[in-house]
Amino acid sequence: MGFAQGNFASTKLHTVNNTKVLIIGAGPVGLTLACELARRDIPFRIIERCAVAPQGSRAKALQPRSLEILNDLGIAEDLMKIGSTELPYRKFQGNKMIGETPRTGFPRNDTRYPKTLLIPQPEVEKALRIKLQELGGSIEWATTLTDFKQSNNGINCQLENDRQHEAMHCSYMVACDGGKSSTRKKLGIDFVGETHQEEQLWVGDVEVAGLERDAWYNWLSPVFGIAFALFPFRNSNIWQLQAVMPADQDGNIPAPTLEGFNQLFKERTQMEGVRLTNSSWQSIYRVNIRRAERYRAGNAFIAGDAGHVHSIAGGMGMNTGIQDACNLGWKLAAVINGHADDRLLNTYGEERIPIADWLLATTSQRQKVMLDGAKTGKSGFETLGTNDTTQLNLNYRGSSLSKTGQSTINGLEAGDRAPDVQLTDGSWLSDQLRGTEWKLLLPGEEKLTALTDLVKVINTSDEHIREAYGGGEAAILIRPDGYIALIAASVQEVTKYLKQLNGL
Ligand SMILES: Cc1cc2nc3c(=O)[nH]c(=O)nc-3n(C[C@H](O)[C@H](O)[C@H](O)COP(=O)(O)OP(=O)(O)OC[C@H]3O[C@@H](n4cnc5c(N)ncnc54)[C@H](O)[C@@H]3O)c2cc1C
CATH class of the missing domain: 3.50.50.60 (FAD/NAD(P)-binding domain)
Structure with missing residues (x-):
């Protein structure tokens, strides 16, 4: 190498x-x-x-x-x-807690990672x-x-x-x-595009004394929307801080400091007994x-x-x-x-x-x-x-690389992300999809004749794969980045597709 x-x-x-x-x-x-x-x-x-x-x-x-x-x-x-996947949004107005919104989960069985980390x-x-x-x-x-x-x-x-x-x-x-x-x-x-001078934030990392690390804290305000926010990370003492800052007439906001963070926190939250310390990062974020x-x-x-x-x-x-x-x-x-x-x-x-x-x-x-x-x-x-x-639903259906051929299956089309599926033995299809090759989901033992060393053939006999991929009768070619390139009725179509890659 x-x-x-x-x-x-x-x-x-x-x-x-x-x-x-x-x-x-x-x-x-x-x-x-x-x-x-x-x-x-x-x-x-x-x-x-x-x-x-x-x-x-x-x-x-x-x-x-x-x-x-x-x-x-x-x-x-x-x-x-x-990381963590379960951190509710805790809402305050001043020093009064007004509610808590749980993080939304998305019950989908086509991925082993259904939650944001x-x-x-x-x-x-x-x-x-x-x-x-x-x-x-x-x-x-x-x-x-x-x-x-x-x-x-x-x-x-x-x-x-x-x-x-x-x-x-x-x-x-x-x-x-x-x-x-x-x-x-x-x-x-x-x-x-555009720069929104009116939308600027102080951002930074701090330690926080006086708050439990079990939620993303947000102080709501009729002026700023979110006047102050503190987000704790798991396995760390650090909290990320965000606070909207009004810009002066030249579009500038003051440089952030730990002292400034504490002062603003006091002003906007009126919380007693909370102290921000040990700031390891302070920055200004402008919305562009x-x-x-x-x-x-x-x-x-x-x-x-x-x-x-x-x-x-x-x-x-x-x-x-x-x-x-x-x-x-x-x-x-x-x-x-x-x-x-x-x-x-x-x-x-x-x-x-x-x-x-x-x-x-x-x-x-x-x-x-x-x-x-x-x-x-x-x-x-x-x-x-x-x-x-x-971002699991993003697709390349409109791409010149996506060839639907005659088939769509289970609503899947060429250009869609190849869904993951847990197999009958408890392993995941993604274990077999891992690696740099193209993958070909095939119901039978047919052989490929084009660029075969670049294509890994995966048999679709497992009933969960068959269910996820519409009965398993089609030949489904998956790109190295995990998107369906082609849903084909025959291996010959797959061969043709791969040969065309050289001349697109
Ligand atoms: C407060 C905050 C919260 C955010 N929250 C999220 C979030 O929750 N989820 C999310 O997806 N994104 C979030 N983002 C955005 C995320 O941080 C960026 O999208 C990400 O860092 C972009 O990665 P990048 O590799 O493209 O660029 P960068 O991370 O900016 O890396 C670019 C690198 O290039 C180097 N470089 C620049 N010029 C040269 C040069 N000429 N020669 C050599 N090296 C050079 C720089 O030093 C830098 O290290 C957040 C950003 C901020 C500020």
């Missing part, structure tokens, strides 16, 4: 030419992509501007679809042990870093992409760390460098609703927050980014390995941009419903977790 080259050791300019993919940014999205490439033996490098991983809690909701992806990478079960983002990143290391990859810390130029045969990049400059060449580059992505700007890709106008420019791609930013209501930003990386990873590998035509890479934007548009619209809507509800002292919290926010 030709993985990361390690940190720079000397001040000499050197050039590394065998890198197929340069990943910019080691947040959750860059890390997921790195794992996807590492497990397919693709030579890549992943660089990160920061010298160490950030510790602020940031994303705290890991959605069921992301858990399925992380299960495929083999890390979801470890995360389940440190509440866990701080650094834990997700840590698990991905450990997985990446197991797969032989490593992050180049304190290393920044400073410039690049595309040519006919790839991209020439300039990297910098505090000791040296480096020129390197890669075939593809993926900007996972966050909402302020300098790579996106240099690519000339517009970030279309924006989407990159395209996800590809030449051989460069955009993923995660670099492609979409929006309200945090519903907890889906990091999740959508992880799902971007999962969509792009297998496609880059297939093209680099010569198993698919370069045009496969155009389906990344074709499939993921409609999801980003849905995301921007739905999170704005949820934010409004929640805040309007909170302003009137009613709930509104139900809108934060719905069947949609599980």
Whole structure:
């Protein structure tokens, strides 16, 4: 395997030419992509501007679809042990508790992860870093992409760390460098949308003396909707704090401090005997609703927050980014390995941009419903977790890769996520679906003749698979990222589909 080259050791300019993919940014999205490439033996490098991983809690909701992806990478079960799934929303007006809304559960039997996992983002990143290391990859810390130029045969990049400059060449580059992505700007890709100066929050991590760690505390207000919120993490002393801050006429809010947190808490909650201490992170969060106008420019791609930013209501930003990386990873590998035509890479934007548009619209809507509800002292919290926010229902039905053929089964169509199902022996279909290959659910013993080493055949004799997949008579081809590519009446149709991938 030709993985990361390690940190720079000397001040000499050197050039590394065998890198197929340069990943910019080691947040959750860059890390997921790195794992996807590492497990397919693709030579890549992943660089990160920061010298160490950030510790602020940031994303705290890991959605069921992301858990399925992380299960495929083999890390979801470890995360389940440190997060929680049952934390009610406890509501106050001033120092008076006015009620409690339980977290909504979604009784579905087509996933082993029906509930949102509440866990701080650094834990997700840590698990991905450990997985990446197991797969032989490593992050180049304190290393920044400073410039690049595309040519006919790839991209020439300039990297910098505090000791040296480096020129390197890669075939593809993926900007996972966050909402302020300098790579996106240099690519000339517009970030279309708006900034809501009037919606700014203080966010931070604190310890809290005087409150039980058994609920997500929210202080409702007719002015702010939610005037103050405190969210405890399991297996940790930390609580995430959020408080709406009115901006001055220039659109600025004061810098957050622990003293400021305590003062605001007192003003807005009138709670006695509660003290915020040991703040390990303080930041300002501004609501931006924006989407990159395209996800590809030449051989460069955009993923995660670099492609979409929006309200945090519903907890889906990091999740959508992880799902971007999962969509792009297998496609880059297939093209680099010569198993698919370069045009496969155009389906990344074709499939993921409609999801980003849905995301921007739905999170704005949820934010409004929640805040309007909170302003009137009613709930509104139900809108934060719905069947949609599980992201299990998102699909690629409209994609050029989805070939319905003659069949739909049990309402399933090509482009849908392949449902998981618990088998008669108690194991899950996802145990068999795990891995980098395509999967073919087949009722009989027929043989495939195209790209057979890339396709794992799974027999559908188990009655629970037959029920979930409509009697088990069709041949169902599942993509490496877990979405149905084709529902076919014969293996010949599957062969034809796979052969066409090379010429799409
Ligand atoms: C308070 C808060 C709560 C949130 N809650 C949720 C939630 O519940 N659920 C959810 O899904 N999301 C949530 N989010 C959003 C989530 O944090 C982001 O969507 C997520 O971090 C995006 O991941 P990313 O990898 O795309 O970008 P980032 O996490 O921003 O990572 C980008 C990385 O690229 C690096 N970088 C930038 N430029 C360069 C360069 N030129 N060279 C090298 N490296 C570079 C940066 O240092 C950074 O480490 C929340 C965010 C906040 C602030």
